[in-house]
Each structure stands twice: as C-alpha cells, then as structure tokens.
Amino acid sequence: MTRLSSSNPHTATRRLIRAAALAIVGGVLLAGCATDAPGAGSSGPGSSGAVHGDEASAACAAPVVPEGRIDVTAQTGPATACTADSDLHSPAPAAPAMPVTVTDAQGTEVTVTSADRILALDVSGTLASTVFALGLGDRVVGRDVSTGFAEASDLPLVTQNGHQLNAEAILALDPSVILTDSSIGPWDVVLQMRETGIPVVVMPAKRSIDTIGELVTDVAAALGVPAEGQRLAAAAEQAVEASTARLHEVAEATDAPVRMMFLYVRGQANVYYVFGEESGADELIHAVGGVDAAAEAGITGMRPLTAEAIVTAAPDLVLLMSKGLESVGGVDGLLESVPALAQTPAGEHRRFVDMADHQILSFGPDYATVIDALGAAIYAPGAVAGAVAAPASPDTAR
Missing domain, CATH: 3.40.50.1980 (Nitrogenase molybdenum iron protein domain)
Known part of the structure; x- marks a missing residue:
C-alpha cells in the first residue's frame, strides 16, 4: 500500500494557514466565476493583450531575459507573461501497473x-x-x-x-x-x-x-x-531550481530589488484580494528574485484589498491573473477601480504583469516555464509587452 502524504509537525502551522487561504480562494473563485462574463474587458481600453490556454501556447516563444545590468526603475508599462508548451510533457510510459x-x-x-x-x-x-x-x-x-x-x-x-x-x-x-x-x-x-x-x-x-x-x-x-x-x-524540481537561480542572478544585476504584490481581482463580482505570506504568491515572487511587498506589510494568506494596504506596501510591480485584469477592463480599469494603486510606484509606471490563470499559481511539473516567462515579463517588459494578442477563451474563466 502506498501512502500519498504524511504530516510534518514542523510545518503544521504553515499547512493550516495555506489550507485556510486555499479555502478562501475556492470560495472566491466560485463566487467570481458565477457572475463574471467570459472575456469581459478583453478588448476595452487598457487591455493587457493577454492570451490564454491553447492560444497562448501557440503564440508564445521561449522567454528571454537579457544579460547585464538592468535599470528596473526606468521600466514602464504593462506586460503579459506567456509560455510555449512545456517540454516536460512526456511520451506514453509503460502500461500502468494495476491494481x-x-x-x-x-x-x-x-x-x-x-x-x-x-x-x-x-x-x-x-x-x-x-x-x-x-x-x-x-x-x-x-x-x-x-x-x-x-x-x-x-x-x-x-x-x-x-x-x-x-x-x-x-x-x-x-x-x-x-x-x-x-x-x-x-x-x-x-x-x-x-x-x-x-x-x-x-x-x-x-x-x-x-x-x-x-x-x-x-x-x-x-x-x-x-x-x-x-x-x-526530479526533472521538475531541478528545472525550478535552475530557473530560480538564473532569475536571482538577474535580480542581483538590477539597481534595486523589485518589490512585488499579487492581486486577485474579479471585476463583475467586485472581488479584490491581496495575496500575502503563506499564500503561494510569496514563493513565486521569491522565485523570480523579487521582494514580497504584501508580506513586508504584514499581510498573511488572502486578505480583502484596502487602500491602506496598497499604499503601505507601495509595490513597484503588481502581478495578476489575466482573466482578472481583463474583468476590470485592463490596466486603465484597474486603476479606476482601485485608485490607491495610482499612489504606488507600480501605478505611477503602469507596471502590471499578468499571466494565464491556469499557469501563474499552478505549481505543476512545468512550473519552471512559468518562472521563466514571468522573469522575462518583469525584467524585459519591452520584449514581451504586446508581442501577442488574441481573444480570451471563455473556458479559462475562473
């Protein structure tokens, strides 16, 4: 008999916090999806040009982060991170051993x-x-x-x-x-x-x-x-370690570490949350060489977004799910819906990076490709912003 998981007393508190956050996520997603109109905002003013699902896989090339020093303080404008199909998808193995x-x-x-x-x-x-x-x-x-x-x-x-x-x-x-x-x-x-x-x-x-x-x-x-x-x-873990190490080298070559915040938004449902420590978003931000501004501001798990939290965290860059950004009418709509963002460096420089909902916090076997794509959008936005544009697939609404 195979046991799928075991408890670790040293991580019990972290698991409970993550489980609570996940329960909130599930409820928010169900509420948001029931009321969101598929593709809302995808073609309106300020749209990020996000691509989803099979369209993203077909349109995106391998992300590239430039070498040498990067002046992140001079970067402006939004970008969409996308990946080509993962090379971790395998040919059929030997027949499963059953029962x-x-x-x-x-x-x-x-x-x-x-x-x-x-x-x-x-x-x-x-x-x-x-x-x-x-x-x-x-x-x-x-x-x-x-x-x-x-x-x-x-x-x-x-x-x-x-x-x-x-x-x-x-x-x-x-x-x-x-x-x-x-x-x-x-x-x-x-x-x-x-x-x-x-x-x-x-x-x-x-x-x-x-x-x-x-x-x-x-x-x-x-x-x-x-x-x-x-x-x-083993292959997935090694790939994530390599991607993380590479982006940490890139981050060290910047003039200052990028302070990032992950927002979950669903415009039609009027849902606005910030993901902080123990949410998973903090690990993603660390993997791409950033500083989690929400965690620094004392935010744990998922919390309703407030103007005070945004201004206190003062992120240089905001990460979002693509459907969420579309649901509020793109960057312009987000800044209108959350005016406090305009008072942050991210809002002032329009530094918003979105990625397909099924990828950005998936933590699956191809997650190294997610890290690479986000790294390119964060550190080389001019190379990816507006590079691809296609209508969103209704099936990917979350």
Missing part, C-alpha cells in the same frame, strides 16, 4: 484497478497537467474549467458555473478513476462518485514550489506509474 492501493490525503484507502479513463480535477488545473506530463494524457476523458493547456482543449467539461462539479457530466464519461482535492466541489458530488463505485483519490490541496515533486509522485502512485513519477518529479 494499486493507496491511502489518500484524507486517510481513505482507495484501490484503483484501471487507469484507462482518468479524470483529474482541481481549482488550479494542476492535477490534469501532471497526468499529461506523466505521459497518460491519452487516457484523460474530461477536464475542469481550469485545465487550460492545449493538449486538453478538446476534452469535454465536467464543471459548470465556474468550478462546480457536474455529476451527470462526470458519470456520462464513465471514468475508471478520479483524482481531485478539496479545492473543488460541491463535495457531495465527490461522495456521490464514490458511492457509485468509482475510485476517488483525494490529493493534498496544498500548492507551492516545495510540493511540486510530492504532488507528481502522489499522482503517479495512484495511476500505477511510480517510476515515471520519480523521474518527472
């Missing part, structure tokens, strides 16, 4: 007898991207709304009104195994799937740079390809 029995993140013992028809569902799309990266993408029979990469674009949706699981749509696909976590629901639908006899393996909901390898090996163990999981986990 396999695992103990999932909730302590439930689950026996999986077939990996022929897989559903991998979570609020970030990370589980599905992990299955594809393991070489089992041809066995995936459906997707959630957050699964936005090109290979999965033609799969039928099993979510509705944002991230709500549709029991009928799931049962119609006759899955042989479901991988999910507590970030997506309603939970009654998950329990209903178990009652019908479908093996449901609940994965840890925590997403961070530190858990990338663990999540990969957990997914691989449940699908009967543990050796492939070990290989992919």
Whole structure:
C-alpha cells in the first residue's frame, strides 16, 4: 500500500494557514466565476493583450531575459507573461501497473484497478497537467474549467458555473478513476462518485514550489506509474531550481530589488484580494528574485484589498491573473477601480504583469516555464509587452 502524504509537525502551522487561504480562494473563485462574463474587458481600453490556454501556447516563444545590468526603475508599462508548451510533457510510459492501493490525503484507502479513463480535477488545473506530463494524457476523458493547456482543449467539461462539479457530466464519461482535492466541489458530488463505485483519490490541496515533486509522485502512485513519477518529479524540481537561480542572478544585476504584490481581482463580482505570506504568491515572487511587498506589510494568506494596504506596501510591480485584469477592463480599469494603486510606484509606471490563470499559481511539473516567462515579463517588459494578442477563451474563466 502506498501512502500519498504524511504530516510534518514542523510545518503544521504553515499547512493550516495555506489550507485556510486555499479555502478562501475556492470560495472566491466560485463566487467570481458565477457572475463574471467570459472575456469581459478583453478588448476595452487598457487591455493587457493577454492570451490564454491553447492560444497562448501557440503564440508564445521561449522567454528571454537579457544579460547585464538592468535599470528596473526606468521600466514602464504593462506586460503579459506567456509560455510555449512545456517540454516536460512526456511520451506514453509503460502500461500502468494495476491494481494499486493507496491511502489518500484524507486517510481513505482507495484501490484503483484501471487507469484507462482518468479524470483529474482541481481549482488550479494542476492535477490534469501532471497526468499529461506523466505521459497518460491519452487516457484523460474530461477536464475542469481550469485545465487550460492545449493538449486538453478538446476534452469535454465536467464543471459548470465556474468550478462546480457536474455529476451527470462526470458519470456520462464513465471514468475508471478520479483524482481531485478539496479545492473543488460541491463535495457531495465527490461522495456521490464514490458511492457509485468509482475510485476517488483525494490529493493534498496544498500548492507551492516545495510540493511540486510530492504532488507528481502522489499522482503517479495512484495511476500505477511510480517510476515515471520519480523521474518527472526530479526533472521538475531541478528545472525550478535552475530557473530560480538564473532569475536571482538577474535580480542581483538590477539597481534595486523589485518589490512585488499579487492581486486577485474579479471585476463583475467586485472581488479584490491581496495575496500575502503563506499564500503561494510569496514563493513565486521569491522565485523570480523579487521582494514580497504584501508580506513586508504584514499581510498573511488572502486578505480583502484596502487602500491602506496598497499604499503601505507601495509595490513597484503588481502581478495578476489575466482573466482578472481583463474583468476590470485592463490596466486603465484597474486603476479606476482601485485608485490607491495610482499612489504606488507600480501605478505611477503602469507596471502590471499578468499571466494565464491556469499557469501563474499552478505549481505543476512545468512550473519552471512559468518562472521563466514571468522573469522575462518583469525584467524585459519591452520584449514581451504586446508581442501577442488574441481573444480570451471563455473556458479559462475562473
């Protein structure tokens, strides 16, 4: 029997904070998606020109960060970070070794007898991207709304009104195994799937740079390809370490470290949050060589955005999800909706960097490409701003 996760008493407090933040995220996402009009603001004044899903993969070239000293204080204007398809997506491995029995993140013992028809569902799309990266993408029979990469674009949706699981749509696909976590629901639908006899393996909901390898090996163990999981986990962790080291060198060559803040916004739902320490955004900011201005201001987890918090943090640059920036009408709309941003260096210089919702905080096996793309948008915005422009796909709304 394989146990998917174990508790570490030294990180218990951090896990509780992250779990609480994730629960808030899930609720905010569900509320925001139910009311957001797909693509709202994508073509209005101040639009960032963001690209999503398969369109982004097809349009984006490999990001490049210039060498030598960079004067970040002289940079102005927004940029959109995007990536080409990850090279971590693998060819099909050997046939999964079945049956396999695992103990999932909730302590439930689950026996999986077939990996022929897989559903991998979570609020970030990370589980599905992990299955594809393991070489089992041809066995995936459906997707959630957050699964936005090109290979999965033609799969039928099993979510509705944002991230709500549709029991009928799931049962119609006759899955042989479901991988999910507590970030997506309603939970009654998950329990209903178990009652019908479908093996449901609940994965840890925590997403961070530190858990990338663990999540990969957990997914691989449940699908009967543990050796492939070990290989992919090692490759993913090494790639993230290399990208982080490279961007830290770039950051050291700047005149001053870039103070960054991550905002989650959904205009139609009037949702404005700042992500601080222990939210995952802090790890991303550190990975790209920045300083987390929200954490410095004492913000932990997710907090409703206030003018006081913005002015106190005084970020040089703001990171956002692309659909969020579009939902408020681009940079101009954001500055109008949150006037306090204009009093910060980020607002004064219009330094806003957005990235596709299914990528920026995914912490999946291809996360090194996310770090690289954000690094290019942060340190070389002139090379990427406006380089690609395409309408947003409604399926990627979150």
